[in-house]
Amino acid sequence: VERDGTIAIADTMNHRIMRCPRDDPSGCTPLQSITGMGSGSRQINQPYGIALTKDGEYIIADKVNHRVQICKDNTDPCVTLLGTGSAGSGTNALNQPYSVAVGRDGGIYIADMMNNRVFKCTGRDSSTCSVDATFTNFYPMYILPSQGTTGAFYASGMSGVRVCPGGAGPCAEFAGGGADANSIKGPRGLAFSLDQTQVYVADADWNKVVVCDVAGTAGSNCNWSLGSQDRSAGNDGRKLFYPVGLALDSGFSCTRPSTPGYVIDAAKEYLSPDFLPTGFRVDDITCAEGYSTSGTPTATVCTSQGDYTLSGCAAVLCAHPTDAAYDFAGFTGSLEKPTFSVQGVTCATGYHLAGGITEPSVTACDTTGPYTIAGCAITECVRPALASVDFGAVEEELSAPTFKAENLTCAAGYSGTPTATVCATHQAEYTVAGCDPIMCTQPSTVGFDFSSVVQTSLAVPSFDVTGVTCMAGYATAEAGVTATACTTAGEYSVAGCAEFSCTRPAAPGYDFTGATENLVAHSFEVTGMACDTHYVATGEITATVCSEAGEYTLAGCAAVECTRPADIAGYDFTEATEVLTAPDFAITSVACAVGYAGSPEATVCGAAGPYALSGCSIIQCTRPENPAFNFEGVVEGSLSAPDFDVTGITCAETFTAPTGITVEPCTSDGPYSVTGCVTDTAACVRPTTAGYDFGEATEELTVVIFAVSGVKCEANYLGTAEITSCTADQEAYTVSGCVPELCTRPNAVGVDFGSAAEVSLAVPTFEVSGVVCADGYTGNPTVQPCQTAGEAYYVTGCAETTTTTTTTTTTTTTTSPTPESLVFNISGSFSFQAETDDSTVHDAVHEMLADTSGESQDNIFVTVNSAAARRLSARRLAMKSFTVEYTVRYDTIAGADTDYAELSQLTDDGLATVLRPKLEAKGATVGDLVVAGLVVVEPTDPGSCQVVVCP
Numbered sequence: 001v002e003r004d005g006t007i008a009i010a011d012t013m014n015h016r017i018m019r020c021p022r023d024d025p026s027g028c029t030p031l032q033s034i035t036g037m038g039s040g041s042r043q044i045n046q047p048y049g050i051a052l053t054k055d056g057e058y059i060i061a062d063k064v065n066h067r068v069q070i071c072k073d074n075t076d077p078c079v080t081l082l083g084t085g086s087a088g089s090g091t092n093a094l095n096q097p098y099s100v101a102v103g104r105d106g107g108i109y110i111a112d113m114m115n116n117r118v119f120k121c122t123g124r125d126s127s128t129c130s131v132d133a134t135f136t137n138f139y140p141m142y143i144l145p146s147q148g149t150t151g152a153f154y155a156s157g158m159s160g161v162r163v164c165p166g167g168a169g170p171c172a173e174f175a176g177g178g179a180d181a182n183s184i185k186g187p188r189g190l191a192f193s194l195d196q197t198q199v200y201v202a203d204a205d206w207n208k209v210v211v212c213d214v215a216g217t218a219g220s221n222c223n224w225s226l227g228s229q230d231r232s233a234g235n236d237g238r239k240l241f242y243p244v245g246l247a248l249d250s251g252f253s254c255t256r257p258s259t260p261g262y263v264i265d266a267a268k269e270y271l272s273p274d275f276l277p278t279g280f281r282v283d284d285i286t287c288a289e290g291y292s293t294s295g296t297p298t299a300t301v302c303t304s305q306g307d308y309t310l311s312g313c314a315a316v317l318c319a320h321p322t323d324a325a326y327d328f329a330g331f332t333g334s335l336e337k338p339t340f341s342v343q344g345v346t347c348a349t350g351y352h353l354a355g356g357i358t359e360p361s362v363t364a365c366d367t368t369g370p371y372t373i374a375g376c377a378i379t380e381c382v383r384p385a386l387a388s389v390d391f392g393a394v395e396e397e398l399s400a401p402t403f404k405a406e407n408l409t410c411a412a413g414y415s416g417t418p419t420a421t422v423c424a425t426h427q428a429e430y431t432v433a434g435c436d437p438i439m440c441t442q443p444s445t446v447g448f449d450f451s452s453v454v455q456t457s458l459a460v461p462s463f464d465v466t467g468v469t470c471m472a473g474y475a476t477a478e479a480g481v482t483a484t485a486c487t488t489a490g491e492y493s494v495a496g497c498a499e500f501s502c503t504r505p506a507a508p509g510y511d512f513t514g515a516t517e518n519l520v521a522h523s524f525e526v527t528g529m530a531c532d533t534h535y536v537a538t539g540e541i542t543a544t545v546c547s548e549a550g551e552y553t554l555a556g557c558a559a560v561e562c563t564r565p566a567d568i569a570g571y572d573f574t575e576a577t578e579v580l581t582a583p584d585f586a587i588t589s590v591a592c593a594v595g596y597a598g599s600p601e602a603t604v605c606g607a608a609g610p611y612a613l614s615g616c617s618i619i620q621c622t623r624p625e626n627p628a629f630n631f632e633g634v635v636e637g638s639l640s641a642p643d644f645d646v647t648g649i650t651c652a653e654t655f656t657a658p659t660g661i662t663v664e665p666c667t668s669d670g671p672y673s674v675t676g677c678v679t680d681t682a683a684c685v686r687p688t689t690a691g692y693d694f695g696e697a698t699e700e701l702t703v704v705i706f707a708v709s710g711v712k713c714e715a716n717y718l719g720t721a722e723i724t725s726c727t728a729d730q731e732a733y734t735v736s737g738c739v740p741e742l743c744t745r746p747n748a749v750g751v752d753f754g755s756a757a758e759v760s761l762a763v764p765t766f767e768v769s770g771v772v773c774a775d776g777y778t779g780n781p782t783v784q785p786c787q788t789a790g791e792a793y794y795v796t797g798c799a800e801t802t803t804t805t806t807t808t809t810t811t812t813t814t815t816s817p818t819p820e821s822l823v824f825n826i827s828g829s830f831s832f833q834a835e836t837d838d839s840t841v842h843d844a845v846h847e848m849l850a851d852t853s854g855e856s857q858d859n860i861f862v863t864v865n866s867a868a869a870r871r872l873s874a875r876r877l878a879m880k881s882f883t884v885e886y887t888v889r890y891d892t893i894a895g896a897d898t899d900y901a902e903l904s905q906l907t908d909d910g911l912a913t914v915l916r917p918k919l920e921a922k923g924a925t926v927g928d929l930v931v932a933g934l935v936v937v938e939p940t941d942p943g944s945c946q947v948v949v950c951p
Contacts, residue, residue, distance in 0.1 A: 004272075007021075007022060010047040016036070031058060041078055046064045048098050051108070056072065057070055060078075061111070066084070066086055066088070068100060068110050081108065081124060098111045098140070100143070108121040109143040117135065118143060118155060132168060133164040138157040141156050142156045142188055143155055144199065152165050155171070158186075160184065173218045175187070175199075181229040182224055184201055189246040191246050199211070207243065208243070209226040211225045254307065256269065261291035262285060289338055290337030290340065290364070291337070294312060297311070297312040315336070316364070316366065318364055321370040321372070321373055324348060326347065327348045328345055331343070345359075345360055351377060351378060351379070352376065355375070357375050379400045381399075382398065383429070384432060386411075388432075388437070389432050390410065390412075405420035411461070412460075413463075414460075416435045439458055441486075445493075445494050447471055460486065470497035473499065480496055482495050482496050502546040502550065503551050505551035508559075509557040510530070511529070511532045514529075514530065515529050535583075536607070538557070541554070541555070542555050562580045563605075565612070565613055572592065577589055580611075585604040585611070597668055601613070601614050619665075620641070622639065628678070629674055631649060634647070634649050641665045641667075676727055687733060693712040694711055695712075706726075706733070709723075717741065720737050721735055722735070722736050740765065743786035750774050751773065752771070756768060757769050763786065776800060778801050781796065
């Protein structure tokens with residue numbers, strides 16, 4: 001029941017929440033934030049329970065989605081309070097939440113039925129949720145929070161009703177089994193009586209309602225209330241048929257009384273005795289101004305339609321205070337609250353109004369007694385804030401009638417005889433006269449430049465001199481140049497400038513052989529410099545004095561710059577790297593061009609201009625000797641490799657060229673290449689190239705009638721095989737077009753790929769090494785190939801390092817869980833579509849294991865291996881069904897929280913039941929299906945599990 005009496009209904013099989021006015025059932029409307037069945041943020045699937053908060057939120061037990069949603073009556077998406085969307089038993093997971101309830105303290109209770117526990121959430125996200133009670137084979141269904149503040153609650157389940165203290169404390173039996181009319185068998189809904197002394201229980205199995213005393217003894221505290229006493233079901237008279245939910249309806253709501261003296265917040269006023277979770281409540285009542293608490297302000301519920309009752313506040317009568325600072329002779333006003341007012345009270349003689357007010361301030365009493373008055377105080381002087389006077393030894397009396405200020409002296413920087421005079425008004429400074437400031441003059445210290453000085457004040461107390469700098473050749477101290485005031489009339493002092501010397505720079509390109517150096521900064525001079533080898537003068541060579549101790553600066557010499565030669569015939573600069581500045585000159589990765597041979601070398605230029613190239617010379621070919629060819633009509637236009645030109649070669653007698661004659665230049669000095677002439681009996685041979693399946697190949701290998709078909713790509717290779725004839729007897733013909741399936745690098749947490757060597761990412765020749773655990777992780781990582789091209793390969797074995805600190809010792813403990821596997825066999829008859837292969841079984845098993853373990857598929861590694869299936873692959877298209885046995889290995893990535901103990905309790909038939917719809921959803925027609933040999937093993941090496949044997 002909502003705060004305004006509207007009834008909220010969990011319409012389970014229609015997947016919606018209905019809101020119905022109490023007096024108009026035809027006016028029911030669905031909750032706006034729910035759009036229908038599903039698992040989205042505005043969808044639910046079989047809501048079994050609903051509860052309301054005092055803030056108007058709808059808490060929904062979304063049973064089939066294994067979560068609890070927080071919704072409002074608007075179009076905003078709902079928010080998940082707890083649950084992952086899948087059945088699970090972790091701290092953030094639920095398994096068929098049956099109902100929810102809201103306690104008086106605002107806490108949200110969740111009956112996590114299939115996990116045999118009750119959660120309590122103190123906020124609006126899963127981090128505020130914790131287990132509040134646990135059970136064994138109880139399967140809690142309905143929760144009834146106590147209306148007190150202890151956090152206790154009642155829970156109905158398979159074996160009765162329990163009362164739980166909250167805070168994960170042990171629960172006790174409240175109402176249980178039996179055989180008489182007062183006993184219960186299948187409790188479901190629970191509800192308090194209006195006075196909270198009894199609990200009503202809907203007994204679905206025995207078709208009745210019983211009422212149980214809260215203070216009674218379990219086993220004898222319940223009595224039959226409604227339904228047949230012989231437990232029979234029916235719809236006549238007072239009989240019931242499987243009652244599940246119940247609620248009490250008082251039939252009325254209270255209204256606020258007009259009693260004066262109380263302050264009530266309408267937002268904290270709950271006027272319906274039926275509103276859950278509060279019932280009738282008026283929170284935070286306070287007494288109005290002018291009233292005091294004669295007890296605790298309290299609201300008492302009405303017993304029928306009408307006003308509730310208020311108590312605890314009474315009117316206050318004040319009196320004049322006894323304070324000598326005030327004159328009450330002119331008082332006018334009223335001392336009774338709430339009409340309390342005071343006028344005409346003034347300060348007594350010798351007192352004054354403090355703080356600039358125009359009359360004393362008055363505050364009414366809270367309870368009968370004197371009111372409070374303030375604002376009048378004895379007139380007092382205050383000490384002045386004078387920099388010219390030293391108050392260190394002063395003797396003061398600051399009350400005006402007895403004022404004195406003796407033993408005053410002039411402060412440092414001032415001279416004279418000080419005298420004090422009393423203040424004229426309250427809190428005014430008394431005055432002191434007779435102290436005058438000391439004055440300084442500018443000094444003439446050597447090494448300091450006063451040309452830009454700013455002498456803002458030469459008086460010692462406010463001395464302010466800036467802008468003094470060091471003369472050329474003098475260094476400024478780290479703290480800068482400072483000016484300090486004089487202590488008696490005369491020159492102020494300056495500090496911070498010192499003589500310094502420069503040092504010779506380590507500048508390349510300069511020759512100091514004939515140099516003369518005077519390095520003292522204020523008389524600096526350097527002469528006789530010259531440019532070094534590989535450098536040229538760009539003008540006069542100059543040396544510039546340093547501005548502080550350190551190297552002086554040189555200018556006038558520049559490095560010689562080489563350029564690439566204009567004629568680079570015979571040289572290939574495609575991969576070349578050139579550093580052309582002479583001192584660092586380096587030319588690398590230059591190669592000889594096509595048609596040239598040798599070892600290329602580059603020599604630095606002596607002056608600005610091209611560097612020199614050498615080492616590459618033209619390759620010269622010669623005519624080969626080959627009896628298969630006739631060279632009588634040959635035209636050798638050029639035998640130089642770069643412009644090689646040879647034509648007119650024919651086949652000798654008894655030789656033919658079925659695919660033509662090919663002439664190629666030599667790659668080093670020697671005979672050029674000529675191919676294509678073979679005898680009529682010349683034949684190719686089959687190649688041994690990896691990645692090709694010749695099982696169904698048809699081959700005619702005689703070169704002159706060469707024809708090959710039926711070659712396919714092997715497993716783990718992609719593409720279409722292409723065939724090219726050989727050109728000589730007993731040469732292998734050429735196959736191309738099949739490339740290996742490639743894995744990709746995973747984005748794995750805790751793994752460092754910085755030194756990884758991915759020698760081959762192709763599945764058939766997969767080889768990756770050098771993978772290590774990242775900082776903060778430890779272990780021996782194992783790398784295994786992916787199952788499908790384009791997927792990431794697998795890395796396992798790195799676990800996060802945890803650190804425990806004690807008072808005296810820090811100990812680092814590495815958590816590295818023993819790798820475990822779940823191994824079992826699958827066999828049966830399967831009818832697959834033409835394109836379906838082992839990957840269908842792999843994907844179905846992958847999904848099955850994720851569903852049964854509650855683990856993310858990203859954390860599961862599955863190997864499905866069947867040699868028998870591969871041997872049958874060539875005949876699958878001709879078969880309607882076949883029987884094949886698979887061996888499945890199932891690992892989790894290191895750090896996943898799969899519960900192996902729970903998996904090991906699964907039955908073979910249970911896994912088969914889950915697997916069948918997975919296969920059917922992927923297009924397979926499944927006949928007999930058997931899962932056998934289910935066992936959890938601990939391999940010594942996670943990567944060593946083979947087809948049918950694990951260590």
